Amino acid sequence: MQFEKQKAEMIKRLQSRGIHDAAVLRALKVVPREKFVPIAFIHQVYEEKALPIGFGQTISHPYTVARMTELLNIKRADKILEIGTGSGYQCAILCEMGAQVFTVEIDRTLANRARKLLEEHHYYFAMKIGDGNLGWKACAPFDAIIFTAGATNIPDAVVKQLKIHGKLLIPIGRRKTKTLMLYINKGDKLEQIVIDQFTFVELRNEKKI
Secondary structure, three states, X not given: OOOHHHHHHHHHHHHHOOOOOHHHHHHHHHOOHHHHOOHHHHXXXXXXXXXXXXXXXXXXXXXXXXXXXXXXXOOOOOEXXXXXXXXXXXXXXXXXXXXXXEEEEOOHHHHHHHHHHHHHOOOOEEEEEOOHHHOOHHHOOEEEEEEOOEEOOOOHHHHOOEEEXXXXXXXXXXXXXXXXXXXXXXXXXXXXXXXXXXEOOEOOOHHHO
16 A cells, blocks of 8 residues: 555556556556565656666666557467566566566576566566577567567567567667667568657677676
C-alpha cells in the first residue's frame, strides 16, 4: 500500500501521454516496480526517470516501458524474446500480460538477481546468460523481439529468429538518444516504422564485458 498513490499518479501520467492499452496499464498497476530498483532510489521509483540498477545499467522510464510494450500488441501466449533482462521489470510486465518470455542477459550478476526477483513474484519465464546479439536460436521463432538497450544496427542473427508477421522493436543509433524502430517481418522484407526518440544504455556484446 506504501506506493499506491505514486503508482496511481504514474498511470494517470501515462494515460495523459497516450498509453491506452488496458492490458498494458493493468500490468503496470500490478507489477511492483519498487521491487526492481535499488533501495537508494526507491523514493523515485514511480517518477518519470530511468534509475541505475548497477553495472552501468538502468531500469527504463515508466513511459518507455509502457510505450514499447504497447507497440508489441501482445496477445496471451505470444512467444517473446527480450534482449537485455536488466532489472527484470520489463520481463515481469510481459509475463503479467500472459506472454511466454525468453529473456537474455549478458551480465551474470544482473541475470541472477533478476531471476530471483521474478521467481519470488511467481513469474514463469526462460532465461539465458549470454550475448543478446545472437538472440536465442534454439527457442526461435518468436512472435516478437524486444531490445531494452540501444544498438547501432539490427543483429542479423536476431532477425532470422522472427516469425513471419512478427515484430522487432529496437532502439537504433550511435548516440545516447536512440531512434526507436519497429520492424515487421513480411517474409521477403522488413517493413520499417520510425516511432520516436528515447534514451537507452548501450547494448553490450561479449567483447564489451
